[in-house]
Amino acid sequence: MNLSFEGHHGTSSTSAKEILLSNYKLSIGHQEWLGNGVYFFVPGISTKTLELAEKWAVAQAWDNLNKVFLYRDYCVLQSRIEVDDSAFLDLTVEDGVEILSYLVDRYTEKINTIGRKMMFLDGLLLNLAREEGILPLEVVKGNFYIKFARERVERINLRINNCTICAVFNPTRNITSTSIVKTGRIK
Amino acid sequence: MKLKDVKEQIDAFFDTITAEELYAISVLKYGFSEITVDLENVHFETTAVSHYSSDTPSAFDEQHGHSSFGLALAA
Numbered sequence: 033m034n035l036s037f038e039g040h041h042g043t044s045s046t047s048a049k050e051i052l053l054s055n056y057k058l059s060i061g062h063q064e065w066l067g068n069g070v071y072f073f074v075p076g077i078s079t080k081t082l083e084l085a086e087k088w089a090v091a092q093a094w095d096n097l098n099k100v101f102l103y104r105d106y107c108v109l110q111s112r113i114e115v116d117d118s119a120f121l122d123l124t125v126e127d128g129v130e131i132l133s134y135l136v137d138r139y140t141e142k143i144n145t146i147g148r149k150m151m152f153l154d155g156l157l158l159n160l161a162r163e164e165g166i167l168p169l170e171v172v173k174g175n176f177y178i179k180f181a182r183e184r185v186e187r188i189n190l191r192i193n194n195c196t197i198c199a200v201f202n203p204t205r206n207i208t209s210t211s212i213v214k215t216g217r218i219k
Numbered sequence: 220m221k222l223k224d225v226k227e228q229i230d231a232f233f234d235t236i237t238a239e240e241l242y243a244i245s246v247l248k249y250g251f252s253e254i255t256v257d258l259e260n261v262h263f264e265t266t267a268v269s270h271y272s273s274d275t276p277s278a279f280d281e282q283h284g285h286s287s288f289g290l291a292l293a294a
Binding site: 117118119120121122127128130131134135138139141142143145146148149150151152153156159160163164165166167168 | 220221222224225226228229230232233236238239241242244245248249250251252253254
């Protein structure tokens with residue numbers, strides 16, 4: 033593993049304890065930015081990754097449908113992520129974007145031959161690339177605009193990215209240590 | 220990871236799989252949605268949208284090629 037960096041993950045205290053006992057579980061679903069995986073704020077556009085993870089934990093606590101907090105006690109976990117360069121797709125740099133663009137080109141070229149037009153989501157394409165063995169993806173990094181509590185309450189929808197996140201697809205392999213670095217309570 | 224290191228793998232996959240197979244796994248296994256709205260035949264009567272008539276070369280219609288792109292821009 034020739035790349036190593038730290039990431040921060042915000043979640044409820046209950047989930048944090050479970051993670052420490054039995055490791056992370058993948059977030060799965062079509063709305064995941066970089067596909068199925070465990071998500072971390074990592075240094076990039078912002079270096080304040082602990083603060084971002086804390087804001088995320090607070091934002092995720094609110095159940096907007098039922099207007100209740102799902103949890104009030106939260107934690108920020110700090111994990112060491114290690115990966116070989118050959119299994120790391122960095123979408124914050126030209127080399128990475130070039131790969132994604134080529135993947136899209138080949139995909140559309142093929143699917144258009146039968147007159148189909150698909151709606152693209154980065155995460156779905158990355159899931160396909162990884163699970164079909166097209167790319168040896170273990171960790172993917174990208175810049176995104178993420179809405180935290182303030183952005184959600186005040187309807188702030190910018191297009192400019194505000195953080196860098198990474199998704200780890202196999203936490204057992206690529207996360208070498210995890211510890212709680214901050215706890216808090218939503219009042 | 221750089222394109223030169225993975226291009227062969229990407230090409231091998233897309234050269235091998237059929238379009239029908241790719242469509243099937245995209246939808247059934249990975250949850251892709253298909254764009255089913257035909258923009259050429261959408262009815263705009265209920266919206267305040269101005270649009271080219273059906274016989275106007277469209278800048279976005281690939282069948283007209285680059286020359287019509289220029290025409291549409293100039294129109």
